[in-house]
Amino acid sequence: METALSVLVGLFLATAFYLMLSKKIIRILLGVAVMGNGVNLLIFTSGRLTRELPPIIATDAYVLPPGAANALPQALILTAIVISFSFFAFLLVLAFRAYQDLGTDDTDAMRFAEPVVDDGPPQGY
Amino acid sequence: MTDPSPAPTWILLALAAPFLAALVAPTVHRLFGRAAAFALAAVPLAAFVGFLTLLGPVADGARLTTGFDWWPSYGVRFSLLVDGLSLVFALLITGIGTLIVIYAGGYMKGHPQAGRFMSFILLFMGAMLGLVLADDGITLFVMWEATSITSFLLIGFDHTRARARRAALQALVITGAGGLCLLAAVLLIGGATGTRTLSEVVATGDVIRGSDLYLPIFLLVLGAAFTKSAQVPLHVWLPNAMEAPTPVSAFLHSATMVKAGVYLLMRLHPVLGGTPEWTTVLPIVGGLTLLTGTLMAVRQTDLKLMLAQTTVASLGLLVLLVGVSTDAAIVGAVGYLLAHAFFKGALFMIAGTIDHEAGTRDVTKLGGLRKLMPITFASALVAAVSMAGLPPMIGFVAKEALYLGLDEAGRTALIAVAVAGNALMLVIGFAVALKPFLGPEVHTPKHAHEGPLELILGPIVLGAVGLGAALFLHGFSEIIVLPMAGAITGRPVEADLHLIPTYVSTPLILSIVTVALGVVAYLALTPLRAAVDAVVRGIGWGPDRGFDQIVAGLVGFASVVVRVVQPGRLEAYMAIVLGLAVVTLLAPLLLFGELPAWPAFPDLTAQEAVVILIAVSGLVAVVVARTRLTSIVSLGIQGFAVAVIFVLFGAPDLAFTQFMVETLSVVILALVLTRLALGERDHRPLRQKVVDAVIGGGLGLAFMLVLLKITQAPFDRTLTDFYDTYSRTIAHGRNVVNVIIVDFRGLDTLGEIAVVMITGLAILALVRVKARTPILPTPETGKRK
Numbered sequence: 001m002e003t004a005l006s007v008l009v010g011l012f013l014a015t016a017f018y019l020m021l022s023k024k025i026i027r028i029l030l031g032v033a034v035m036g037n038g039v040n041l042l043i044f045t046s047g048r049l050t051r052e053l054p055p056i057i058a059t060d061a062y063v064l065p066p067g068a069a070n071a072l073p074q075a076l077i078l079t080a081i082v083i084s085f086s087f088f089a090f091l092l093v094l095a096f097r098a099y100q101d102l103g104t105d106d107t108d109a110m111r112f113a114e115p116v117v118d119d120g121p122p123q124g125y
Numbered sequence: 126m127t128d129p130s131p132a133p134t135w136i137l138l139a140l141a142a143p144f145l146a147a148l149v150a151p152t153v154h155r156l157f158g159r160a161a162a163f164a165l166a167a168v169p170l171a172a173f174v175g176f177l178t179l180l181g182p183v184a185d186g187a188r189l190t191t192g193f194d195w196w197p198s199y200g201v202r203f204s205l206l207v208d209g210l211s212l213v214f215a216l217l218i219t220g221i222g223t224l225i226v227i228y229a230g231g232y233m234k235g236h237p238q239a240g241r242f243m244s245f246i247l248l249f250m251g252a253m254l255g256l257v258l259a260d261d262g263i264t265l266f267v268m269w270e271a272t273s274i275t276s277f278l279l280i281g282f283d284h285t286r287a288r289a290r291r292a293a294l295q296a297l298v299i300t301g302a303g304g305l306c307l308l309a310a311v312l313l314i315g316g317a318t319g320t321r322t323l324s325e326v327v328a329t330g331d332v333i334r335g336s337d338l339y340l341p342i343f344l345l346v347l348g349a350a351f352t353k354s355a356q357v358p359l360h361v362w363l364p365n366a367m368e369a370p371t372p373v374s375a376f377l378h379s380a381t382m383v384k385a386g387v388y389l390l391m392r393l394h395p396v397l398g399g400t401p402e403w404t405t406v407l408p409i410v411g412g413l414t415l416l417t418g419t420l421m422a423v424r425q426t427d428l429k430l431m432l433a434q435t436t437v438a439s440l441g442l443l444v445l446l447v448g449v450s451t452d453a454a455i456v457g458a459v460g461y462l463l464a465h466a467f468f469k470g471a472l473f474m475i476a477g478t479i480d481h482e483a484g485t486r487d488v489t490k491l492g493g494l495r496k497l498m499p500i501t502f503a504s505a506l507v508a509a510v511s512m513a514g515l516p517p518m519i520g521f522v523a524k525e526a527l528y529l530g531l532d533e534a535g536r537t538a539l540i541a542v543a544v545a546g547n548a549l550m551l552v553i554g555f556a557v558a559l560k561p562f563l564g565p566e567v568h569t570p571k572h573a574h575e576g577p578l579e580l581i582l583g584p585i586v587l588g589a590v591g592l593g594a595a596l597f598l599h600g601f602s603e604i605i606v607l608p609m610a611g612a613i614t615g616r617p618v619e620a621d622l623h624l625i626p627t628y629v630s631t632p633l634i635l636s637i638v639t640v641a642l643g644v645v646a647y648l649a650l651t652p653l654r655a656a657v658d659a660v661v662r663g664i665g666w667g668p669d670r671g672f673d674q675i676v677a678g679l680v681g682f683a684s685v686v687v688r689v690v691q692p693g694r695l696e697a698y699m700a701i702v703l704g705l706a707v708v709t710l711l712a713p714l715l716l717f718g719e720l721p722a723w724p725a726f727p728d729l730t731a732q733e734a735v736v737i738l739i740a741v742s743g744l745v746a747v748v749v750a751r752t753r754l755t756s757i758v759s760l761g762i763q764g765f766a767v768a769v770i771f772v773l774f775g776a777p778d779l780a781f782t783q784f785m786v787e788t789l790s791v792v793i794l795a796l797v798l799t800r801l802a803l804g805e806r807d808h809r810p811l812r813q814k815v816v817d818a819v820i821g822g823g824l825g826l827a828f829m830l831v832l833l834k835i836t837q838a839p840f841d842r843t844l845t846d847f848y849d850t851y852s853r854t855i856a857h858g859r860n861v862v863n864v865i866i867v868d869f870r871g872l873d874t875l876g877e878i879a880v881v882m883i884t885g886l887a888i889l890a891l892v893r894v895k896a897r898t899p900i901l902p903t904p905e906t907g908k909r910k
Contacts, residue, residue: 002836004727005770006829008737012763014825015744021699021817022809026798028695030747030760033790037767042828044776046835047845051730054775055861057853064849064861069775071852071861072845077779078866079877085786086884089793093888096797107695114693120684123677125291 012038047073132189162230209608231579303352354386371477395615407448414441457527484570551643
């Protein structure tokens with residue numbers, strides 16, 4: 001099972017980074033969303049997989065039964081999902097505003113912070 | 126060598142005093158105007174008198190130290206050492222410093238920044254005093270750099286002129302590089318001898334000479350000394366430093382700071398000197414510097430540049446003498462160092478007075494000033510006689526002593542170099558002292574008249590000292606020259622200095638040859654100048670041009686580097702970062718044979734296989750989607766598939782959250798994207814797509830391999846077991862995931878909530894704040910409007 005999910009994680013991250021290497025801001029955004037899922041699956045898999053038995057203690061017991069799922073990565077991922085969602089939402093609005101102000105969705109044309117300088121640094125003292 | 130004894134603690138105060146005076150100098154100048162110079166000069170004068178009282182004990186062989194712990198954890202003490210060598214330097218710095226402060230008061234009169242100038246001069250004085258008094262190597266380095274920085278401030282004082290800025294930068298770059306050499310040398314010396322305290326280092330005898338570190342230490346010390354003391358080919362900064370106001374040239378660039386390199390060589394002579402490397406490299410470099418400096422001086426017509434080039438020459442002569450390393454040569458070096466400080470300081474002040482009063486310092490535009498400036502003329506003559514090495518001045522004694530040293534050492538080639546150099550020095554000395562004053566009166570830009578007291582005091586006093594030292598030679602030798610020479614050689618030195626030759630000796634014959642050569646050259650000065658000028662023009666390249674080329678090359682190189690590593694294209698940054706991530710992850714796996722074992726084919730249930738396939742198809746659809754709506758929906762597919770995976774593997778809480786978040790994402794994305802007129806397609810050329818696919822695929826592969834490796838390793842359940850055990854028993858919750866989030870790691874969750882809130886505020890700000898002025902770039906260049 002871990003093997004299958006490892007391959008899936010590889011596919012998720014490969015897709016995510018391929019999208020993020022694009023010049024179109026919207027594809028970069030999609031890449032960020034996919035990357036979030038990929039990373040969550042990576043954490044999930046590295047905590048080992050257990051089928052169907054959630055980490056919930058029965059009413060008449062005080063400890064988990066053996067073979068229950070690993071609770072720790074789940075707690076981490078729960079936090080990660082929320083954070084990556086707010087990150088995604090912020091990036092989305094930022095991209096939207098950048099598009100409104102700069103009039104382009106092409107990162108090559110977004111040269112406001114790093115303008116093209118043709119005439120090199122000043123010479124002399 | 127005697128063991129150090131404690132020095133009076135007022136020495137620390139004497140060192141602090143110039144810095145404190147620098148602090149108040151602008152205020153004092155504003156309050157008292159012209160009288161401020163005399164008030165400020167009282168500070169170095171008091172220190173000078175204080176140091177005079179130490180002459181007696183030091184002449185008896187005492188070595189005085191004092192100080193306090195500065196940085197104890199690294200064994201750095203702020204410690205001072207007063208011995209024959211440092212005491213003479215301290216006297217020169219405070220004595221000439223007193224005269225310079227007074228001179229600067231007259232020279233800078235009416236200048237709007239005169240107070241600041243005084244402040245810089247006093248700062249330099251403190252740094253220089255610290256340099257020569259420092260006993261700790263780190264203290265020495267700090268003070269060394271402080272002199273470089275104050276010199277930078279003083280050379281660039283007239284910062285509105287590009288030439289002054291260039292000269293200041295050049296001096297800082299060259300002497301600053303030397304400072305780094307000094308730091309490295311100090312650390313290596315500490316490694317070789319186990320101490321960075323100079324008074325202990327010089328007592329270690331042959332330890333450094335016998336160490337494997339000798340050569341690196343030797344080269345680093347030379348790097349420091351040759352930059353500061355302007356040896357060929359690093360001398361270029363010194364003539365350029367004449368851009369500074371003349372008091373600076375007289376003080377820093379002839380009498381004191383440029384001798385710091387010579388001081389360093391003298392200080393370390395007991396432990397570094399006398400080796401074949403020392404007695405070969407130093408005389409050669411010094412001799413070359415002597416000849417270059419005098420020839421370049423002949424070429425000049427500017428009084429200050431003539432003097433500056435002979436300063437280069439004199440520093441070369443000093444390095445040559447220290448390099449010969451015999452007792453007699455060291456005595457010659459000490460004598461010449463003192464004579465040079467007296468006559469060169471005086472001549473610079475005279476050149477400044479002529480410039481100040483006549484309005485030019487071009488020797489071809491001056492003449493007949495003897496009647497208008499008689500006192501200046503007289504003091505110039507006295508200084509020139511000393512510079513020419515004629516009796517009855519200390520310069521003559523020094524020249525005899527150094528010829529004797531070279532003769533005893535049997536270095537015939539060096540004698541020839543020294544005679545030629547001294548002859549040309551005589552030419553320049555008299556050219557400076559005679560040409561402006563003799564001959565018919567020439568019309569000068571300003572109507573010339575005698576300088577005020579401030580300007581003529583310095584040359585008179587220095588001339589009197591130069592004469593007095595020669596007339597009372599025995600006492601001068603006993604309390605100044607021999608203790609200093611003893612500190613340089615590391616043992617008591619005997620020498621018989623004489624003003625009136627008692628018999629016809631080799632040095633006397635050499636002196637006569639020098640004078641004869643000098644007189645001939647003086648008479649032929651104009652053709653000689655033309656000849657040297659023609660040769661220099663013929664070569665057409667010098668280290669000064671080289672400096673410009675290096676600086677221009679550096680700026681060009683920096684520009685290319687910036688253009689390469691910061692092209693301003695996001696995809697280039699991403700490609701570099703992600704490409705390096707691929708290498709970082711894959712290289713250790715491949716190099717150390719840590720690849721995971723080939724896994725068995727996974728035994729998936731049917732529903733697991735289906736969900737994984739759905740996720741993969743969602744991913745593929747996102748990449749190949751032709752319209753935005755398709756890609757958004759595809760994004761939803763892979764997100765929901767992940768949620769189902771969570772369900773299948775026992776994580777219902779995750780699945781629930783994932784469903785909500787994915788739904789929200791898709792809805793918001795659809796809302797926003799429908800308001801944008803975006804390009805539909807990915808317009809990357811195929812080649813670019815292949816490169817991106819290789820990087821992205823490589824990174825995916827790398828993460829996959831790392832994850833396989835991790836899951837194949839044994840699993841450590843310690844932390845998981847902790848939460849499993851205590852979730853109900855201590856925290857009273859049955860859902861372990863929830864207990865971890867709200868209880869065990871509650872503070873982390875608080876941080877998470879804060880992140881969400883801050884993001885929300887940022888989004889609100891982005892949405893609400895409208896750009897007041899549209900900052901649309903032009904599509905072609907992306908330049909700001």
